[in-house]
Amino acid sequence: MTRAPTETVTEQAETGRTRWGVFLAILAVPTLVVAALIALLVAWFFTDDSVASDVKKTSCSEALAFGGAKLPAGTRDTWCGLTAGPEPRYEARFLMPRGEIDAWVAATFPHGPGLRTTQCGDAQVDACVSAGPAAGRRASVQIDITHDSRKWSEVRFEAFTQ
Structure with missing residues (x-):
């Protein structure tokens, strides 16, 4: 069809x-x-991917004693740590009264060096101290001081062997 x-x-x-x-x-x-x-x-x-993952929290008396110092009276917001490695490196950060910094540095380093306001390496740092290992001390010390306010200053203390 x-x-x-x-x-x-x-x-x-x-x-x-x-x-x-x-x-x-x-x-x-x-x-x-x-x-x-x-x-x-x-x-x-x-x-935990912090940059300083090998830093362990430690007591501030131990950290400061490694560099021949003592924690000043009247501090607040303290943090102290120990960096692991072949040579120990202690760090301390704290706030202290701004008017007591000169006396604390003079008591810590009675034979010098003194606090300086130039050649501190960082433009944000207001004063600093660099001390090599002296008699009776095991480590070199670097202290950076930044004035936080009129009454308080932030102190960053590092003690390390070279």
Whole structure:
């Protein structure tokens, strides 16, 4: 039987493959990359990745005694640490009354060196002391003083062997 040119032919619908599988495969790759980046970011936030990871907190009397000093009376916000390595390096940071700094430095180093306000290395430092190992002392000492306010100064004390 022949068909007339105006007769419509209905196509039978066959179940075939759709393109959703290809689309989902393409979409899965960037999704996995983003999920991995988020997991790495979360892991980075919750790990201790400080620069000074080998610094252990120690007593301030031990840290200052290594450089032949004592913690001055009236200090606050003290923190002291010991850097691990072949040679010990003690650090101390504290606030002390600004008017007592000269007396503390003079008592710590009775035969010099004195407090200086030039050649301190850092433009933010207001005064400093550098002392090599003297008789009775085991270590060199570097003290940087930054005036925090009219009444308080921040003292950074480092004692180390060379």
